[in-house]
Amino acid sequence: MATLTASISGHSMADTAHINLKWPERYVSVIAGVKMGFSGLVHIFSSPVTSLFKLGTSGYLLSRGLTGHCELYEKVGKTSTEPVSIAIRTSVTIDKPREELYTFWRRLENLPLFMNHLKSVEMLDNGSSRWSLKLPVDIAALSWDAEITHDEPGELIAWSSVPGANLQTTGKVRFIDTPEPGVTLIHVVIMYHPPAGLIGATLAHLINPMFKKMVEDDIQNFKRYMDLSNSLPIAS
Structure with a gap:
């Protein structure tokens, strides 16, 4: 967890202008990404189509959590961590x-x-x-x-x-x-x-x-x- 915190913190300092996720949502994205990626790998031979989908989603969630940037949020106009109002x-x-x-x-x-x-x-x-x-x-x-x-x-x-x-x-x-x-x-x-x-x-x-x-x-x-x-x- 310390390594994960350091990785996220290091990226946030390098690219804070693009961060539009708060810390709790970033951690949830990383945890969900790891779980989904593990599930995809375990079932890659028994359910290849579903597993590939899970791996793709896992990659998106991990990127979302580690970078603090959500492309979907940006597309709907949320470009910072400030509450939308x-x-x-x-x-x-x-x-x-x-x-x-x-x-x-x-x-x-x-x-x-x-x-x-x-x-x-x-x-x-x-x-x-x-x-x-x-x-x-x-x-x-x-x-x-x-x-x-x-x-x-x-x-x-x-x-x-x-x-x-x-x-x-x-x-x-x-x-x-x-x-x-x-x-x-x-x-x-x-x-x-x-x-x-x-x-x-x-x-x-x-x-x-x-x-x-x-x-x-x-x-x-x-x-x-x-x-x-x-x-x-x-x-x-």
Whole structure:
């Protein structure tokens, strides 16, 4: 094991720019590669086709673990060991006082009125809520619980999914007065954290542009909704 550690460490110092695997995943890849390679060698005569497949996979896993670089990860956009996340930031000005906009947004049940990617938001109590995300073409829905993490009346609302939620997400909206009376600038930041591993990296690569477009459209919908409304609707 000491030799293995030295080999991996030596390569990491020589080529850190291409490392996109963390240590636990690298060790698992090496161990799995050794086991699969041994199995392939043992059964090379009794099951040559299966054994050749195992040996090929073993070589890939060993290379993946020893170098710390995964070609599949790189192809889906994961080029470092940093966690994959989807961050969307957008701003818009709305011809409404910030207190009105804050009051409307703080009633979280209102969010699906302009956020098309949300199927529903149900308030469980004053700080807790259950969110349901509507995926494209309405192929499925994903639900998770969240809680308000910061609340400054008239100025800021921040929320986060609870630990262990199906989807790890955080969000923040800030309401800022502009020099023009009755006009508010809002800053919105929403982050999604896909699952770890290749599936998560693939999902992040594929849905990052999709989520960015959805959130930007939703904030523009918020502007249109508020500009056209003469009174604030109250969710039942």
